[in-house]
Amino acid sequence: MSGFLAPPGFGSAPGEASTSDLPGLAEPHNISIQQIELPEAEPIEESALERLAHYPYQVFVLSEYGRPIYVSCGQEEQLCALFALIGIFVNRVRHWSGDMLHSISSRNLHAHFLFRKPLILCIVSKRREQLAAQLDVLFDQIVSTISRKQLEGVYEKRGDNYDLRRLLQGTDKYMDSCLEGWQTDLSQISCAIRVFPLPAPERDFLSTTIATTITAAAPEGVLFGIVLAHRQLVSMVRYKKYTINPKDLHILINFVSNNSTISVCPIWTPICLPYFNDNGFLHAYISSLWEGSAAYLLLLSVDRNAFNTLNTIKEGITEKLKANTKLFPGIESAISTQQMFQISNIGAGSDAMWNFLYKNRSSQQVCLSALRPPIVNDEERQHIVRTVGRLYGVLKSVEGTRVIYMRRKRDVLLVRAENSYDLQCILSPFCTPANAWILGDKLLKALKTHEGKHFITHTLSF
Incomplete structure (x- = not known):
C-alpha cells in the first residue's frame, strides 16, 4: 500500500487553510508532493504469533468451549484464533476417537496438552522435559482460587460462553510465578520441598x-x-x-x-x-x-x-x-x-564437587548446596536448572535407572537413585567414576550428620 504526505492545506475542507493562503503555492502545478511507502497494516494476531517465537515456552489455558482464560505472555485478546485452534485440536481427537491428545512434537518444538474438564491447558516449549508436570501444577494453581466443584459448576450455571477471567482476576501473578518456578526453582522441578x-x-x-x-x-x-x-x-x-x-x-x-x-x-x-x-x-x-x-x-x-x-x-x-x-x-x-549446606562439610576432595541436589523420597524434602566456583553467575545457574530437569526426566521415563555417570565437556554428572533417596551431583570434568562414587558416599554421610539442620525429621501434632 502506498500513501503520500501533503503540505498543510492540501485537500482542505471549506473554512480551512488552502494552497492559496500560502505564498508561492497559489498555482496547483507548483505543489511538490513527496511520495513515500507506508508499510502494510500487519494483523494483530500475526505480529503476536511472531513475538511468541522468541519465547522459550508459552502456556495457554482455555475453556473446553474455546474461550481464552490465560496465556503466559499476557495477550489473550490478540491470540483468539490460536486459542480456537488449540481447542479444535483437543476436541476433535476427543470426538473422533474418545481419546485425549497428549502431545505434538517436531525437531525443535514440543506441545503438550492437558484436558481437565472444563479446561484445556497447553504448553509449547523448545525443551521437552516435564511438560505434563508443568501443566498439572498450573491446573492446581487455578484450583487453589476456584475449587474443582466451582470450576465444573460455573459453566453449567452461566453458560458455555462465560469468561472465567472474571473469577480469576488478579491471579495472573500466581500463575506466572508457578510457571517461572520450572525455570528457576530446583525444589519445584524435583517435586519436593x-x-x-x-x-x-x-x-x-x-x-x-x-x-x-x-x-x-x-x-x-x-x-x-x-x-x-x-x-x-x-x-x-x-x-x-x-x-x-x-x-x-x-x-x-x-x-x-x-x-x-x-x-x-x-x-x-x-x-x-x-x-x-x-x-x-x-x-x-x-x-x-x-x-x-x-x-x-x-x-x-x-x-x-x-x-x-x-x-x-x-x-x-x-x-x-x-x-x-x-x-x-x-x-x-x-x-x-x-546459611545453605556447604560442600566443604564432606571433607577431603570436596573441591571436585561443584553442586548437588539430594531428595529424600519418603519425606519429599530436598537439600541443595550453596553455590560455589565455578558456578557463580546466572548462566551457570540456569545450566544447573536445565541439567536437573533433564535428569529427572530421564529418571521418570526410564524405569529402573539407578546410576548415571556422564562425562561432558564442562563437567561430570553423577546420579544415584535409590529406594529412599535421589542424589544428583555436578563435579569437575576431571573426576573419575571411582572418585565420583567416593565423593557421593562422603556427601551422604555428611548429610546424615547434619540431618537435623537441613531436614524436618518429625512433625509435632496438637
Whole structure:
C-alpha cells in the first residue's frame, strides 16, 4: 500500500487553510508532493504469533468451549484464533476417537496438552522435559482460587460462553510465578520441598511453641501451623494425623512469595489445596512471624470466622518466641542470613564437587548446596536448572535407572537413585567414576550428620 504526505492545506475542507493562503503555492502545478511507502497494516494476531517465537515456552489455558482464560505472555485478546485452534485440536481427537491428545512434537518444538474438564491447558516449549508436570501444577494453581466443584459448576450455571477471567482476576501473578518456578526453582522441578536450614534445637523450640500455643487456645477447626521463609519450609505442626502434600505447600509458598501485603499487616483469605480437598476451601491466616521478619506464619482453619482468634494465637506465639533469650536470637539470625549446606562439610576432595541436589523420597524434602566456583553467575545457574530437569526426566521415563555417570565437556554428572533417596551431583570434568562414587558416599554421610539442620525429621501434632 502506498500513501503520500501533503503540505498543510492540501485537500482542505471549506473554512480551512488552502494552497492559496500560502505564498508561492497559489498555482496547483507548483505543489511538490513527496511520495513515500507506508508499510502494510500487519494483523494483530500475526505480529503476536511472531513475538511468541522468541519465547522459550508459552502456556495457554482455555475453556473446553474455546474461550481464552490465560496465556503466559499476557495477550489473550490478540491470540483468539490460536486459542480456537488449540481447542479444535483437543476436541476433535476427543470426538473422533474418545481419546485425549497428549502431545505434538517436531525437531525443535514440543506441545503438550492437558484436558481437565472444563479446561484445556497447553504448553509449547523448545525443551521437552516435564511438560505434563508443568501443566498439572498450573491446573492446581487455578484450583487453589476456584475449587474443582466451582470450576465444573460455573459453566453449567452461566453458560458455555462465560469468561472465567472474571473469577480469576488478579491471579495472573500466581500463575506466572508457578510457571517461572520450572525455570528457576530446583525444589519445584524435583517435586519436593526445600527445608530452611535451622539448627535442630531452634527448630524444635519454634514448632513446640506453635503447637502448645494453639493447644492452649483450643480454637475450633485449626488444622495446620506452618512457618515459611525465603520460599522454604521452616516448621510445621498439624492437628492429629492430618498431612499436607508438597504440591499444596508449593501453592502456599507461591501465594506468600507474591503477596507484598503480608509484610505490612496480617491477611485472611480462603484457599483451596487440591491434594487436601479439591472441592472445598481452608481459610488461611498469614502474618509476619515478628515485625520486619522474612519468616511468615500460616494458620489454616476450616472456620471462616476465626481471624480474631488466630490473630490472638499469633501474638501469643511471637511473645513466647521473643521471651526465650537463648534460642530466639539463633532463629532471628538464621532467618536473616540463610546459611545453605556447604560442600566443604564432606571433607577431603570436596573441591571436585561443584553442586548437588539430594531428595529424600519418603519425606519429599530436598537439600541443595550453596553455590560455589565455578558456578557463580546466572548462566551457570540456569545450566544447573536445565541439567536437573533433564535428569529427572530421564529418571521418570526410564524405569529402573539407578546410576548415571556422564562425562561432558564442562563437567561430570553423577546420579544415584535409590529406594529412599535421589542424589544428583555436578563435579569437575576431571573426576573419575571411582572418585565420583567416593565423593557421593562422603556427601551422604555428611548429610546424615547434619540431618537435623537441613531436614524436618518429625512433625509435632496438637
